[in-house]
Amino acid sequence: MDRDADATPAILAEGLTKRYPGGTAAAVEGLSFRMPRGATWGLLGGNGAGKTTTIAMLLGLLVPSGGRIACLGHDMARDRFAALARMNFSSPYIALPSRISVAENLRVYAHLYDVPQAGRRIAELAAQLQLTDLLDRPAGQLSAGQKTRVALAKALINRPALLLLDEPTASLDPDTGDWVRSWLERYRAESGCAILLASHNMAEVERLCGHVLMMKQGRVVDQGSPADLLARYGRDDLEEVFLDIARGRGREEIPA
Amino acid sequence: MTGDTSRRSAAAAALRRVWGLVYRHLALFRRSWPRLLELMYWPILQMVVWGFVTAYLAGVQNDTAGIAAGMLLGGVLLWEVTLRSQMGFSISFLEEIWSRNLGHVFVSPLRPRELVAGLMAMSVIRVLIGVSPAVLLAWLLYHFGLFSMGPVVVAFFAALLVMGWAVALGVTSLILRYGAGAEALAWSVLFGLTPFSAVFYPVSVLPAWLHPVAYSLPSAHVFEGMRAALLDGTIAWGHLGAAFALDAFWMVVMAGVFMRQFEDARVRGALLNIGE
Incomplete structure (x- = not known):
């Protein structure tokens, strides 16, 4: 774990706002949160709630219209590459080059992240994520579950202190999805890595996340631990809480 | 860590990131021989066609055969350097x-300048793979040695390579601005500069009002220099200097455009x- 692990938050967002040029409404408006090191947080919201825009701003892919982001103590407007070297990202919607092998893909990212002893790190990740037999296969010839494991290996190649995951178990069968969730739980416990997870799978968020940000129309409309949210809305699972928020039902309007 | 050590370490990390990008494209070549073949196909085809044209001209005007062969084949081969340089950069992007995969690349610590350096390195590799067989075949089939112009050919090569990068930066900027819909430019844009580059004829052949256009391109100076080397056996230092000065100018302009679009x-x- 980093020496400054407790000194600065994994993510500090202050008044984060994004208005796309030509757009009328803000995609994200006044988003503020402080995510501690080593925590796993969930970012929930319906389509168009602003999750992807938020993640893109945290990764430096998108310049905020207002506000400030610091990841691992680095201001993303001035010093994003120092932060990016210690972060990583995985999304089923961004592919890895399909024509080159799994090992070649991982070696590319080991170089891009300047990973020392890249061969050893790749072998280590391959063993942990059950990829050893797949290393020579072209990435495009893998099943969805295998691709997810390779994407995770890519996301962990630099031993990130902050990991951003966009729907890490989308399109996986329940067994593979469960395997990935168990693996992530174990990895976070062992490495102390902070994980911000955007997902539509409420059971996954309930299981993995210690804190949840509920987004709607670009704003955080509620937040807390899954247990706090369930108690506050008087519901049995997060999916019902999600539907209450998505459909604009206030806590007092919830049917008994 | 001292300042020097820290700078060396940062430079080594930058080089490793650039190598990461190059490695990805080399791995792709290793697994796709049609890509390699495609690189060589067009320069060889161009050289063969212009070689036959030269042979035909040699039959009609016997006394000028050697000069015509030199100017046409030299022009073809050197212009291919510019084309392959620009395409090598743009197509790698x-x-x-x-x-x-761009989402992963842009959230890695790879700086935009390192991305550009990686694409330039790929451009050099693609030029060498694409043009070398054509140069060798020109020598075997038509007894034309590109290096018979002397070591100055290396300078011509370098000046045209850099011009290809400048044009490619412009094309890449358009792709960043208009998306993959602008990708057709990667193949076509440099052909539009061919008439003004004086590849096969001197700038003086162009109408007077086009001379400033031609002389604003590094390529026109390189091909004027090539003709001086072939016809007079001299090095046209003025043209060579102008070519590199214009390369520097266009690189600064296009790098600015690229960074702004990025x-x-x-x-x-x-x-x-x-x-x-």
Whole structure:
């Protein structure tokens, strides 16, 4: 774990706002949160709630219209590459080059992240994520579950202190999805890595996340631990809480 | 860590990131021989066609055969350097778009200048793979040695390579601005500069009002220099200097355009869906 692990938050967002040029409404408006090191947080919201825009701003892919982001103590407007070297990202919607092998893909990212002893790190990740037999296969010839494991290996190649995951178990069968969730739980416990997870799978968020940000129309409309949210809305699972928020039902309007 | 050590370590890390990008494209070549073949195909075809034209001209005007062969084949081979340089850069960038991999590349610590350096390195590799067989075949089939112009040919080669990068930076900027819909420019844009580059004829052949256009291009100076080397056996230092000065000018301009489009793409969110 980093020496400054407790000194600065994994993510500090202050008044984060994004208005796309030509757009009328803000995609994200006044988003503020402080995510501690080593925590796993969930970012929930319906389509168009602003999750992807938020993640893109945290990764430096998108310049905020207002506000400030610091990841691992680095201001993303001035010093994003120092932060990016210690972060990583995985999304089923961004592919890895399909024509080159799994090992070649991982070696590319080991170089891009300047990973020392890249061969050893790749072998280590391959063993942990059950990829050893797949290393020579072209990435495009893998099943969805295998691709997810390779994407995770890519996301962990630099031993990130902050990991951003966009729907890490989308399109996986329940067994593979469960395997990935168990693996992530174990990895976070062992490495102390902070994980911000955007997902539509409420059971996954309930299981993995210690804190949840509920987004709607670009704003955080509620937040807390899954247990706090369930108690506050008087519901049995997060999916019902999600539907209450998505459909604009206030806590007092919830049917008994 | 001292300042020097820290700078050396940062430079080594930058080189490793650039190598990462180059390695990705070399791995792709290793697994796709048609890509390699395609690189060589067009320069060889061009050289063969112009070789036959030269042989025909030699039959009609026997006394000028050697000079015509030199100027036409030299022009073809050197212009291919510019074309392959520009395409090598632009198509390597497009490969990242086609594989929908840019999102991962742009959230890695790879700086935009390192991305450009990696694409330039790929451009050099693609030029060497594409043009070397054509140069060798020109010598075997038509007894034309590109290096018979002397070591100055290396300077011509370098000046045209850099011009290709400047044009490619412009093309890449347009792709960042307009998305993959602008990818056709990667193949076509440099052909539009051919008439003004004086590849096969001197600038004086062009109408007077086009002379400033031609002389604003490094390529026109290189080909004037090539003709001086072949006809008079002299090195046209003025043209060579002008070619490199214009290369520097256009590189600065196009690098500025590229950085502006890159930052603008970050504002518009274009890096999220550039392949769509």
